Amino acid sequence: MKIGVPKEIKTNENRVALVPAGAESMVAAGHSVFIEKGAGDGSGFSDELYTRVGAQISPDADAVWRDAEMIMKVKEPIAPEWPRIRKGQVLFTYFHFAADEALTRAHLKSGATCIAYETVELPSRELPLLTPMSEVAGRMAVQEGAKYLEKLYGGRGVLLGGVPGVAPAKVVVLGGGIVGINAAKMAAGLGAAVVVLDISLERLRYLSDVMPANVMLIHSNRHNILEHLATADLVVGAVLVTGAKAPRLVRREDLKLMRPGSVIVDVAIDQGGCVETIHATTHENPTYVVDGVIHYGVANMPGGVPRTSTLALTNATFPYALQLATKGWKKALSTGPALLKGLNIVDGHVTYPGVAEAFGLPYEEPGKFVV
Numbered sequence: 509m510k511i512g513v514p515k516e517i518k519t520n521e522n523r524v525a526l527v528p529a530g531a532e533s534m535v536a537a538g539h540s541v542f543i544e545k546g547a548g549d550g551s552g553f554s555d556e557l558y559t560r561v562g563a564q565i566s567p568d569a570d571a572v573w574r575d576a577e578m579i580m581k582v583k584e585p586i587a588p589e590w591p592r593i594r595k596g597q598v599l600f601t602y603f604h605f606a607a608d609e610a611l612t613r614a615h616l617k618s619g620a621t622c623i624a625y626e627t628v629e630l631p632s633r634e635l636p637l638l639t640p641m642s643e644v645a646g647r648m649a650v651q652e653g654a655k656y657l658e659k660l661y662g663g664r665g666v667l668l669g670g671v672p673g674v675a676p677a678k679v680v681v682l683g684g685g686i687v688g689i690n691a692a693k694m695a696a697g698l699g700a701a702v703v704v705l706d707i708s709l710e711r712l713r714y715l716s717d718v719m720p721a722n723v724m725l726i727h728s729n730r731h732n733i734l735e736h737l738a739t740a741d742l743v744v745g746a747v748l749v750t751g752a753k754a755p756r757l758v759r760r761e762d763l764k765l766m767r768p769g770s771v772i773v774d775v776a777i778d779q780g781g782c783v784e785t786i787h788a789t790t791h792e793n794p795t796y797v798v799d800g801v802i803h804y805g806v807a808n809m810p811g812g813v814p815r816t817s818t819l820a821l822t823n824a825t826f827p828y829a830l831q832l833a834t835k836g837w838k839k840a841l842s843t844g845p846a847l848l849k850g851l852n853i854v855d856g857h858v859t860y861p862g863v864a865e866a867f868g869l870p871y872e873e874p875g876k877f878v879v
Contacts, residue, residue, distance in 0.1 A: 512576025669699025
């Protein structure tokens with residue numbers, strides 16, 4: 509199969525979808541790999557590293573999209589890339605369709621086969637291709653939140669861990685999944701007073717066994733969320749409904765309860781955000797203020813640490829990409845139930861329930877397209 513890896517063009521997105529080691533394995537398996545010139549530079553992988561292992565360097569994005577049967581990316585194709593998509597082409601990347609109707613309709617119109625990293629799901633309900641980036645984003649959420657709590661950035665001027673004689677900051681984490689547990693670990697390690705809210709008692713019981721003593725575990729409901737928002741210095745939005753829009757847990761009027769200069773980092777922004785007042789921002793302009801509360805809504809947080817993120821992501825995605833390339837997408841999905849869950853759009857049809865529900869579109873079972 510001909511596999512294309514274009515350079516990411518989303519603002520400050522420096523990750524790349526395939527590292528040289530992955531390209532080497534693809535070539536060894538008999539596939540052709542086309543890497544856009546400079547695609548790996550942001551993650552520290554030069555064109556020479558790719559050519560050494562048998563990949564071909566394409567002069568521009570147009571050539572990659574034209575020549576490839578399967579496109580591997582990190583982030584969803586944005587508007588300038590939509591005209592390059594061909595009918596029948598396989599796209600394997602993060603899409604987060606349910607948060608963006610224009611993106612969804614563009615890919616329906618393209619006739620492409622869209623397999624989303626974020627909805628590939630194991631029988632255990634683990635999301636193996638979302639997990640590594642959720643780990644990075646959860647840890648970064650606390651790192652970024654701590655920075656924007658500094659007075660220089662308009663924050664309350666508090667240190668997360670405090671010092672002897674001065675109380676630590678309070679970090680409230682909405683959701684106890686992969687993002688939430690990593691955020692809580694980081695905040696607790698820095699010495700903050702941490703509260704994690706989750707709707708699953710089973711998850712809270714698990715967290716009680718693995719979290720340190722400075723993490724309080726609370727059942728998530730409207731009353732408890734409001735109680736802890738009122739005393740929070742940093743709020744991390746860490747909720748996820750797989751493939752669907754995130755629930756809105758913090759409303760506009762709730763901001764009036766929060767302290768001026770407190771910070772919200774909404775990691776759920778990729779799925780629309782769990783805070784009513786959040787909107788997507790960029791690494792160049794990451795924050796804005798509503799009712800005295802700093803909002804951080806960078807939609808590609810792991811892109812800020814591309815070396816770590818690229819290696820973590822490709823460790824997870826490569827085995828699935830190799831299956832798609834070697835077997836063809838239909839056979840790979842028909843023999844791999846986890847990959848079948850990743851099929852969101854095929855030839856103008858929506859094949860993931862959360863995407864169909866988000867925009868009132870007809871839903872079709874993915875299995876009918878792989879027989």
